[in-house]
Amino acid sequence: MTFPVRVLLFAHLSRQVPEPEFAAEVPQGATVRDLARQLQQQQGLDLSGCMAAVNENYAAPDTALHAGDEVAFLPPVAGGSDIENEQEPGLTAVQVTAEPLSLAQAEAFLVRPRYGAQSYFVGTVRSPNKGQAVTLIQYEAYASMAEKVLREAADQARERFGGEDGDLAVYLAHRTGRLQPAEASIVIGVGSPHRRAALDAADWLIEHVKAVIPVWKLEELEDGQRWVEGVSPAETL
Numbered sequence: 001m002t003f004p005v006r007v008l009l010f011a012h013l014s015r016q017v018p019e020p021e022f023a024a025e026v027p028q029g030a031t032v033r034d035l036a037r038q039l040q041q042q043q044g045l046d047l048s049g050c051m052a053a054v055n056e057n058y059a060a061p062d063t064a065l066h067a068g069d070e071v072a073f074l075p076p077v078a079g080g081s082d083i084e085n086e087q088e089p090g091l092t093a094v095q096v097t098a099e100p101l102s103l104a105q106a107e108a109f110l111v112r113p114r115y116g117a118q119s120y121f122v123g124t125v126r127s128p129n130k131g132q133a134v135t136l137i138q139y140e141a142y143a144s145m146a147e148k149v150l151r152e153a154a155d156q157a158r159e160r161f162g163g164e165d166g167d168l169a170v171y172l173a174h175r176t177g178r179l180q181p182a183e184a185s186i187v188i189g190v191g192s193p194h195r196r197a198a199l200d201a202a203d204w205l206i207e208h209v210k211a212v213i214p215v216w217k218l219e220e221l222e223d224g225q226r227w228v229e230g231v232s233p234a235e236t237l
Helices: 011-016 032-043 103-110 143-161 195-212
Strands: 002-009 021-027 051-054 057-059 070-074 092-097 117-124 134-141 169-175 177-179 184-192 215-221 224-227
Touching (some): 002 011, 002 032, 021 032, 032 051, 032 070, 092 143, 103 169, 103 184, 117 195, 134 169, 143 184, 143 195, 169 195
Parallel strands (some): 002 070
Antiparallel strands (some): 002 021, 051 070, 134 177, 134 215, 169 184
C-alpha cells in the first residue's frame, strides 16, 4: 500500500525538475530518507547534503512519513513567497516579504513607554563579495516555515534575555526577491526596559536567525551566477 505526500523543493533543487511542488506516492513505513532515494531514482534529483522539513519542522532522515505530510528538501540555508506583511499583536512582529523593509516600521512596533532601550540591526546586500562585484541577489524562502522559525527565534530570545517576566519585544523582517547592493535584506529589532538585554538579544538573534531561517541567496555577478554557500542547522541526507 502507498499514501500521498506533498514534496517541495527550494533553491538549486527547484531547478532540477519541471515543477518545484508536486505529489508523490510512498509505501507504508517510508521515511524521509526513503522518499529522497525514491526521488533520486525517479527524477534524478541530487539530494545529498540537503536537509528536510516535515510540516514546516526540520526533520531527521529517519523521520517516518504519514499521509498528507508536506516534505520540503532544503539545501544549506544562507540567511533570509511573497506574502502579505503581518504584524502580530503583543510582543512579536514577523515579516517575510518582497516589499522594501522599513526601519521606521520596526521603531513603531518597539518604542513603548515601558521600554527604555531599543536595539536594531539592518543587514544590506554587499558588493563586492569574495572579490567579485555583485549586481544583485535573488532571495528565495520557504516562506511559511521561515515565519515559523522567526517566531520561534523571538520566543527563544525572550526566554534568554527577557528576565523572569519575559518582557522583551522582538521585530524580525526578511526580504525575498531581487535586491540590489545596499538594499536591506533583514531588519532585527528588540525593545526592552534595559539596554543590555536589548543589545544582547539583538546580537543573539542576528547570529541565530541567519543560521536557521530557510532562505537561499543566488548572486548575480558580472560574469554569471552563484549560490551563496550556506549552513545546515539540521541533520542532512
